[in-house]
Amino acid sequence: MAEVLILDTDRQFSKNLAKYLGGEGHSATAYVEPQQAILGVDTKHPHIIILDLILAGRSGIEFLYELRSYPEWQNTPVLVVSRLSSDEVFSFQPAFRQLNVSDYLNKTTTSLSDLREKIEQVLMPAAA
Secondary structure, three states, X not given: OOEEEEEOOOHHHHHHHHHHHHHOOOEEEEEOOHHHHHHHHHHHOOOEEEEOOEOOOOEHHXXXXXXXXXXXXXXXXXXXXXXXXXXXXXXXXHHHHHOOOOEEEEOOOOOHHHHHHHHHHHHHHHHO
């Protein structure tokens, strides 16, 4: 079982994902506000973070810079799940590498089961 932190302003997506992951044996907590998610990281100690880049008040990249500034969270896997175009995603590739983003998934073409599989794939090395 993995502790999953979701940071996304799409409340319906977050709710559906958290419910789905709960049914698959994981524990998921969803946040809308980046600062609340930072506090949630400290209290929930997630095994993985699901992050949209389009957030209220700041970008997902800004959230990641803050998250990675804490030594204990520098290696926590992060999956970016967003509706960005391929051109926009390409422009973020240097930041993704610098911020140790595990993978990018397009929200419009990724099913919940595909996302669960990716979460388990990313976490597998940590469990071995």
